[in-house]
Amino acid sequence: MSDRLIRIERHGDEGTVAELVLDRPSAMNAVSTDMARALADACAQFAADTGVRAVVVTSSHEKAFCVGADLKERNSFSDADLVRQRPIARAAYTGVLEMPVPTIAAVDGFALGGGCEIALSCDIVVAGEKATLGLPEVSVGVIPGGGGTQLVTRRLGWSKAARMIFTCRRFTGVEAGEYGLVDEVVAAGTAREAALEMAAVVAKNSPVGLRNAKKAMRLGSDVDLRAGLEIEDACWRATAFSGDRAEGVAAFNEKRAPRWPGV
Secondary structure (H helix, E strand, O other), X not given: OOOXXXXXXXXXXXXXXXXXXXXXHHHOOOEOHHHHHHHHHHHHHXXXXXXXXXXXXXXXXXXXXXXXXXXXXXXXXXXXHHHHHHHHHHHHHHHHHOOOOOEEEEEOOEEEOHHHHHHHOOOEEEEEOOOEEEOOHHHHOOOOOOOHHHHHHHHHOHHHHHHHHHHOOEEEHHHHHHHOOOOEXXXXXXXXXXXXXXXXXXXXXXXXXXXHHHHHHHHHOOOOHHHHHHHHHHHHHHHHOXXXXXXHHHHHHOOOOOOOOOO
């Protein structure tokens, strides 16, 4: 099987849903240095494309979403190599996390270590019932370094995150749903289909509204309520005087589907 590392597909009449496919099947999508660069580049491309309203992160491998860092590559690294590689790896995970449009992860098969972190960097995680998710890093002498210690704690709370990270527990998709690690559990092998359907619903909405709503949510999630409301107000103002707001109101009153200008 050939490895393209990252593949991009567009869906919908106007290509408003972008699918970012992890495409290194020979290594079950283990994140090598080259793949990290490709992932960061793809995220930057989507972030700059105002025609993209939602992104779905999927995998070309039927048995794995992503098994995490490429430990075979890491085994050949000197300490200096590891230091040089760190900013490249961070840029990949941060690229997913800071995507300005809504992101949905479609997880079937293994999502371990960095693979779990890529999924958790998305806004919504859809998992097949037989998926396997976990953060096993401390079992090999490292820690979750793609955002895992922060994202899991914010998603689950301290105690549940501590149990997950310290015990290296692996969750099935069903267990992950019960634990709060994923947001929707679907039949095995259907996560991609379900995520694309959800993204299509999201993409019908205002591009300006979607970006500013996500911005308000992200920036306001870790501040006190008063500061959060100020952030929300700034994002409201950035939306309220946009062409999308004018079109949305007109379309509602004319009982038709909006034709979003995206500005």
